[in-house]
Amino acid sequence: MSTGKSKTPSFDLRAEELPANIGIIMDGNGRWAKKRGLPRQFGHRAGAKTFRKIVKHCEARGIKIVTVYAFSTENWRRPEAEVNAIMDLLRSHLKESLLDFKNENIRTRFIGDRTPLSEDIQDLMAEAEASTADRTGMILNIAINYGGQDEIVHAAKALAAEVKEGNLSPDEITAAAISSRLYTEDQPPVDLILRPSGEYRLSNFLIWQAAYAEYVFMDVLWPDFTEEDMDKALMKYAGRNRRFGGV
Ligand code: IPE
Ligand code: IPE
Ligand code: MG
Numbered sequence: 001m002s003t004g005k006s007k008t009p010s011f012d013l014r015a016e017e018l019p020a021n022i023g024i025i026m027d028g029n030g031r032w033a034k035k036r037g038l039p040r041q042f043g044h045r046a047g048a049k050t051f052r053k054i055v056k057h058c059e060a061r062g063i064k065i066v067t068v069y070a071f072s073t074e075n076w077r078r079p080e081a082e083v084n085a086i087m088d089l090l091r092s093h094l095k096e097s098l099l100d101f102k103n104e105n106i107r108t109r110f111i112g113d114r115t116p117l118s119e120d121i122q123d124l125m126a127e128a129e130a131s132t133a134d135r136t137g138m139i140l141n142i143a144i145n146y147g148g149q150d151e152i153v154h155a156a157k158a159l160a161a162e163v164k165e166g167n168l169s170p171d172e173i174t175a176a177a178i179s180s181r182l183y184t185e186d187q188p189p190v191d192l193i194l195r196p197s198g199e200y201r202l203s204n205f206l207i208w209q210a211a212y213a214e215y216v217f218m219d220v221l222w223p224d225f226t227e228e229d230m231d232k233a234l235m236k237y238a239g240r241n242r243r244f245g246g247v
Contacts, residue, residue: 008231017238019191021065022058023206023213026051028197028221035221041085046223048089052100057227059106059138061234065187066140067111069205073147087121090144094124105137111183112146113154141184148207155181184209192237196220196229214240 026047033043051068058066071086097108108128117125125144158181162168168177180186190209193202196218202210216233218225 008228011231011235013234013238015062018062018234019214019237020063021067021188021190021192021209022063023067023069023190023193023210024054025069025193025195025197025203025205026222027069027195027199027203029223031197032221032223040082041089043221043223044082044086044089048093050223050225052097053227054225054230055101055106055138055140056104057230059104061230063138066138067143067184067190067206068140069143069146069203071112071144071146072204073113073145073150074204076145087118091121091124094121094128097128101132105135107132107135107137107139109139109141110144111141111151112144113150114145116145139187141187143205146183147204148202149204151182152178152208154183179208182208189213192216192233194218194230194233196222196225212242212244214242 029043029047030040031043032046033040036042051070055066055068070090075086076083101108110125110129114122114125155178159168159173159177163170163173184206187209189211190206190213192215193206193210193213194216195201198217198219200217206213214237216236218229218233220229
């Protein structure tokens, strides 16, 4: 369990200063392993541990929605052995998370196109979603085979099909209509995008939802990312002045 508030003594944000919806790009696993002379998959294994720790910490801090980027539509370009290692980790996470998150009030959802994933993984995903569906605490979206562009294409096809069937008129294609057909459905926009590892890009993550998000980039590799780092990011966010085009 997270030790919560005691970890960062100066952390004293009020609930309304916290981002409701956070996207985390869990990056830097490969470099973490390389620095230690280990194969890249060891970095992914270490990153999976960090994922659990940080998700629990976000829940303890009262965050409403966290979306983690676990595997992008572009990550298939990696060597087959690495892709397989990531899928194996996903499989074991899905089996263990049901136990590990058993006492957490977290609802797990998956975003992305699951159809190319192996059938047993798809079944485990459905099981994790069904078994946590009635939880009332934080929503955890795990992005797997997720790409922001792919998600918008998916929404556009859904809208086109509805128009073709005569259930929707072209005038009804609004930003809200597109939003509701994304993988994130009726969830609110993203407030904070957090990317560790020292890269300064979105890499096709939540490109629609993050239209007015604040960005926090940190120079720490994901497996080394701590609860204190998370608190630092929350504090940076709280210091921002969001205007949404107004004054
Ligand atoms: C992020 O870490 C995990 C995935 C993309 C699956 P990387 O594997 O991208 O690590 P670096 O960026 O090469 O260090
Ligand atoms: C983004 O990281 C995807 C995930 C963290 C899952 P990448 O490492 O794939 O992104 P690029 O290639 O550096 O942009
Ligand atoms: Mg990377």
